Amino acid sequence: MERLGVIGGMGPEATSYFYDQVIAHTAAERDQDHIDMVVLSHASMPDRTRAILTGETGPLLDAMRADTRALEALGCANIAIPCNTSHYFYDTIQSFTSVPIIHMPREAVLEAVRGRGARRVGIMGTDGTVRAGVYARECEALGAEAVTPSPERQADVMSLIYDDVKAGREADLSKFGRVVDELAERGCDAVILACTELSVVKRNHGAGDICLDAMDVLVRESIVRSGARYQALAAAGDISSR
Amino acid sequence: MERLGVIGGMGPEATSYFYDQVIAHTAAERDQDHIDMVVLSHASMPDRTRAILTGETGPLLDAMRADTRALEALGCANIAIPCNTSHYFYDTIQSFTSVPIIHMPREAVLEAVRGRGARRVGIMGTDGTVRAGVYARECEALGAEAVTPSPERQADVMSLIYDDVKAGREADLSKFGRVVDELAERGCDAVILACTELSVVKRNHGAGDICLDAMDVLVRESIVRSGARYQALAAAGDISSR
Numbered sequence: 001m002e003r004l005g006v007i008g009g010m011g012p013e014a015t016s017y018f019y020d021q022v023i024a025h026t027a028a029e030r031d032q033d034h035i036d037m038v039v040l041s042h043a044s045m046p047d048r049t050r051a052i053l054t055g056e057t058g059p060l061l062d063a064m065r066a067d068t069r070a071l072e073a074l075g076c077a078n079i080a081i082p083c084n085t086s087h088y089f090y091d092t093i094q095s096f097t098s099v100p101i102i103h104m105p106r107e108a109v110l111e112a113v114r115g116r117g118a119r120r121v122g123i124m125g126t127d128g129t130v131r132a133g134v135y136a137r138e139c140e141a142l143g144a145e146a147v148t149p150s151p152e153r154q155a156d157v158m159s160l161i162y163d164d165v166k167a168g169r170e171a172d173l174s175k176f177g178r179v180v181d182e183l184a185e186r187g188c189d190a191v192i193l194a195c196t197e198l199s200v201v202k203r204n205h206g207a208g209d210i211c212l213d214a215m216d217v218l219v220r221e222s223i224v225r226s227g228a229r230y231q232a233l234a235a236a237g238d239i240s241s242r
Numbered sequence: 243m244e245r246l247g248v249i250g251g252m253g254p255e256a257t258s259y260f261y262d263q264v265i266a267h268t269a270a271e272r273d274q275d276h277i278d279m280v281v282l283s284h285a286s287m288p289d290r291t292r293a294i295l296t297g298e299t300g301p302l303l304d305a306m307r308a309d310t311r312a313l314e315a316l317g318c319a320n321i322a323i324p325c326n327t328s329h330y331f332y333d334t335i336q337s338f339t340s341v342p343i344i345h346m347p348r349e350a351v352l353e354a355v356r357g358r359g360a361r362r363v364g365i366m367g368t369d370g371t372v373r374a375g376v377y378a379r380e381c382e383a384l385g386a387e388a389v390t391p392s393p394e395r396q397a398d399v400m401s402l403i404y405d406d407v408k409a410g411r412e413a414d415l416s417k418f419g420r421v422v423d424e425l426a427e428r429g430c431d432a433v434i435l436a437c438t439e440l441s442v443v444k445r446n447h448g449a450g451d452i453c454l455d456a457m458d459v460l461v462r463e464s465i466v467r468s469g470a471r472y473q474a475l476a477a478a479g480d481i482s483s484r
Binding site: 001009010011012013016019020023028029030031032033034035036037038039040041042043044045047070074162166167168 | 243251252253254255258261262265270271272273274275276277278279280281282283284285286287289312316404408409410
């Protein structure tokens with residue numbers, strides 16, 4: 001088995017959930033059946049959406065460079081970044097290291113389009129993820145269409161992420177429901193939870209069958225590429241092994 | 243705030259719970275209010291109880307040396323080890339680095355004896371922790387008495403830890419109850435959950451007021467020493483700030 005590196009802390013609760021899910025989905029009878037991981041919980045990482053929208057990317061990319069190099073020096077064979085917004089900078093971050101970085105949006109869209117046959121894919125993510133077209137690009141590459149929420153519903157998504165989850169408050173589920181309903185009404189046959197804070201909301205409260213959690217796909221890819229055995233769980237909405 | 247290093251993966255689920263609890267108990271309004279952490283989830287670490295009972299400590303200590311040095315090189319200001327049994331080797335591990343390692347059993351006993359006024363302290367831990375007297379020494383230093391389970395009940399503790407939690411199975415709570423009852427009948431006024439796998443059982447199923455989870459104390463010390471603000475939670479049995 002190979003060591004997995006994680007650039008995390010964006011936010012911390014999402015990374016904690018990711019770590020928990022990697023463990024839960026690894027078929028294991030004892031400690032040593034699990035994969036070795038190095039989790040950099042880098043909570044002080046500059047805000048990703050802010051960097052995209054202002055163009056002030058220097059401090060963020062400096063931190064990403066230091067983290068990728070630390071993980072490489074520690075012998076990690078693959079790197080996971082449980083933060084969708086960060087994948088706007090994927091090519092740059094990958095250029096810092098020869099260690100392969102798992103591309104969460106790419107894998108999630110692959111699962112939605114090839115795995116589930118979706119043609120119109122709703123995207124629930126931060127303003128950074130949505131405006132930068134992180135998911136739209138991946139959908140287009142597979143001949144599918146990305147649908148983003150209306151401005152009012154996008155404001156609901158941002159409020160859920162920043163005012164609720166990141167602030168440590170109870171999630172207001174009416175915001176979540178309004179966004180999913182709108183995307184379904186607009187003909188989406190899948191809705192990707194494209195922000196790991198929304199994965200936290202799904203963990204605590206569940207989500208409809210139309211939803212596909214990008215983090216779940218990252219969990220599976222992280223386990224499989226590290227050489228451990230992935231096990232699907234009985235939980236609703238859990239993705240299967242490939 | 244200062245960066246916290248964690249030598250974990252012993253077992254992985256316990257470390258995941260530790261990480262989750264550090265986040266939950268940190269007073270935070272945004273990602274950047276949390277502490278930066280480096281979590282080495284070292285699942286392949288040789289079994290600690292086995293090393294103590296067989297005396298084959300070389301591979302374990304080599305791995306501990308590599309981990310402490312990696313955390314030091316990454317600028318960690320304190321190190322936490324969410325594995326009680328490992329603290330048998332505390333002095334040796336501390337000798338590998340100038341970075342202070344938080345002594346979980348010492349802090350837990352301090353909380354039980356000074357914080358709660360306990361005089362007879364029951365210890366629920368692995369055979370390694372119990373036979374090596376990891377907790378007995380700390381109790382003695384504070385003028386309290388450590389009480390360990392009878393051989394039958396100690397077998398229950400080991401089965402809970404290895405056959406249930408580490409094997410990813412549902413915990414058989416009758417084992418847990420039998421041990422706590424015996425220790426209470428023998429006059430203990432506190433029972434320390436001195437194995438982080440038992441913390442996982444407590445998380446999932448709760449534990450009586452007599453129980454004090456050593457990991458809860460490690461969580462508090464980790465947050466406070468890193469310069470963040472600790473918040474007690476409403477959950478039953480949660481420890482208060484000092």
